[in-house]
Amino acid sequence: MAAPASPSSDDPETLKALLAEERAENERLRQIILAMQRHRFGRRAESLPEDQLLLGLEEAEQVEAAGFADEENEPAKQEARRAKRRTNRGALPAHLPRVECLVDIDSTACPCCSGALHRIGESVSERLDVVPAQFRVLVIRRPRYACRACGDAVVQAPAPARLIEGGLPTDALIAQVLVSKYADHLPLYRQAQIFARQGVSLDRSTLADWVGRAAFLLRPVHARLLETLKHSGKLFADETTAPVLDPGRGRTKTGQLWAYARDDRPWGGSDPPGVAYVYAPDRTAGRPIAHLCGFAGVLQVDGYAAYESLAKGGAVRLAYCWSHVRRQFYDLAAASPIATEALSRIAALYRIEADIRGRPAEERRAARQERSRPVVEALEPWLREKLDPLSRKSNLAEAIRYALSRWQG
Structure with a gap:
């Protein structure tokens, strides 16, 4: 049997179909180009770029403040500006320690008749002050005692426990390094430069060793946090790529950082907020299954198909975003x-x-x-x-x- 003839290239219906397909392909390619242009040249955020807006406001406020130097000879304008600052500032936190400073007159003799002045009140104002961070050396002395009667007994208090055995840092210093690195996004080499300005020479690799040891000791806290979150009635889950050093290859590889979070404060919930991050070398479906083993409730996720495996048993309900x-x-x-x-x-x-x-x-x-x-x-x-x-x-x-x-x- 002969094969059916292929449609002629001048068939109107065929041409219409080809034209429609070509237009769809062109539209798809145009959307790809627009998306790439937005990714390359446009802002990434889908909402108001708050950080950039705040930077702009900071600059405008600095310029405005610099212009008030001309008001020194205009008391009315100065008082109006002070009133505005008091309205915007509010009260300083009550938990901050107060250091009182008395600013008194030189003489209690009346400038008119030289009689004795008596106190009728006072004006009190508060200003926010700061004590710049400073390093200090904690010297630990442990006296040793011996018995003159027997000559054998030597008694000494045990040395206080340290996070790093034989290391220089106190617990407070290690905590400061961790908070600066992970909460304030201050790299270790910059922290080393800050230490150096006060004459403390610490190599970046030393700080990295402190961070690694502290991370090891914090593992039980992390495990407890994740276990507590899994007892919630609902959680939010998401993952993002993370570049990971790949020694020997001269480049990085792509890992995955999974986040499991709970925050019911905007909805009047009583459970405290929390988030646990878990690293994984890949994005397979087995990762969230292992991370959320034992969780039962509503899991809010994106469209990643790996989460669907969690819902197969019925204990987990997926809520899409x-x-x-x-x-x-x-x-x-x-x-x-x-x-x-x-x-x-x-x-x-x-x-x-x-x-x-x-x-x-x-x-x-x-x-x-x-x-x-x-x-x-x-x-x-x-x-x-x-x-x-x-x-x-x-x-x-x-x-x-x-x-x-x-x-x-």
């Missing part, structure tokens, strides 16, 4: 009215959440049923309607499928 759904459309909004409309509909949900944040759980649930549910129920058929005419290869179709495939969660 609107932020990740929104991100799919955010990347396309510059060139797609459909993506812009999707962002607008999702923004309505965010506004409702902003209104009810901090209210009791039942009140929030009632508000969501009344206000959020209609928005969500209208969004699903709208997405399906917009998906039908789109090419399956387009990024917009992929974004819509991402949302619809996780709709129940």
Whole structure:
């Protein structure tokens, strides 16, 4: 039997199909280019870049403050500015120690009649002060005692325990190095430079050894934190890549840093907030299964398929994240009215959440049923309607499928 003839290149229907496919491919490539341009030249954050805004405000306030040097001869303006500062500043924390300084007159003789002045009151003001960090040497003396009667007994108090046996640092210094490195993002070589300015010569490798030993001793605390979080009714999980040194290859390899967090403060929860980070060399499904062994409850996640393995037993319910759904459309909004409309509909949900944040759980649930549910129920058929005419290869179709495939969660 002869094979059917292939469609002629001048067949109108074939040409229309080829043209539609070509347009879809061109649109997909254009979206890729726009995404790359945004990644290369645009801001990364999807929300207001608060850090950059604060930097701009700092500079503006510094320029403004520099201009007030001309007010020294204008008491009215100075008093108005002091009143504004008092309004914005508020009270200094009560737990801070107070060091009183008496500023008194030179003579208690009346400047008019030379009679004796008597005290009728006082003015009290508070200023925030700081004692710059300084190093000191903790000298530990342990006297030894011997018995003159027998000559054999020698008694001495045991040496205090140290985090690093035979090492120089106290527990407080090691804690300072850890907080500076991990909370304040101050690399060890910069800390070594700070020490050197006060004449303390410490090599970066020495500081690295302290950090490694402290991390080993903190392992039980980390394990206890993760175990406590797993007893929560709901958790948030996410992972991100982390470059890891790969000795011998002259480059880094890609590891994964998993975060498991709980924070119910914005919703009036009583459980204390916490987050535990777990490193893994890969991103396989077995990692979160091992990390969350024993957890039962709601797990809020992104669209990574590895989390679905946790839900197979029924003990874990997955709750997907609107932020990740929104991100799919955010990347396309510059060139797609459909993506812009999707962002607008999702923004309505965010506004409702902003209104009810901090209210009791039942009140929030009632508000969501009344206000959020209609928005969500209208969004699903709208997405399906917009998906039908789109090419399956387009990024917009992929974004819509991402949302619809996780709709129940």
